[in-house]
Amino acid sequence: MSTDCIFCKLADGRIPTQFLHEDDLVVAFKDTNPQAPVHYLIVPRAHVASVAALETQHLPAVARCLEVAQRLAREAKVERRGFRLVVNTGQDAGQTVDHLHVHLLAGRPMEWPPG
Ligand code: AMP
Numbered sequence: 001m002s003t004d005c006i007f008c009k010l011a012d013g014r015i016p017t018q019f020l021h022e023d024d025l026v027v028a029f030k031d032t033n034p035q036a037p038v039h040y041l042i043v044p045r046a047h048v049a050s051v052a053a054l055e056t057q058h059l060p061a062v063a064r065c066l067e068v069a070q071r072l073a074r075e076a077k078v079e080r081r082g083f084r085l086v087v088n089t090g091q092d093a094g095q096t097v098d099h100l101h102v103h104l105l106a107g108r109p110m111e112w113p114p115g
């Protein structure tokens with residue numbers, strides 16, 4: 001837990017939000033500034049700043065993030081058409097919240113290469 005981290009506050013209930021999913025390792029909620037018709041964030045409960053700061057002990061939560069992404073994509077009925085998982089890491093990638101999170105984006109065709 002990090003005192004000032006917004007995703008820690010959302011994950012532990014200090015800031016109330018509606019979870020799409022919650023379990024012992026991760027939570028998921030809607031992004032407040034959606035970039036696609038479906039835009040969810042899947043967030044480990046433990047504070048890890050980014051992929052660059054990952055340690056072996058965090059890997060079960062990372063694996064759970066992918067499992068939850070699969071489940072939420074299925075529930076949103078976007079599994080067949082496709083979806084994009086994004087993990088921005090660091091300044092050049094545009095990471096704005098320094099607590100590891102996976103974006104689940106879907107519901108429109110997406111371009112490649114990304115901007
Ligand atoms: P990133 O730029 O990859 O660090 O993504 C951070 C994401 O968190 C952005 O898409 C924001 O819109 C989103 N975000 C920031 N604050 C909140 C919040 N309180 N609840 C939900 N999403 C948030």
Ligand code: ZN
Nearest residue numbers: 005008047099
């Ligand atoms: Zn945090």
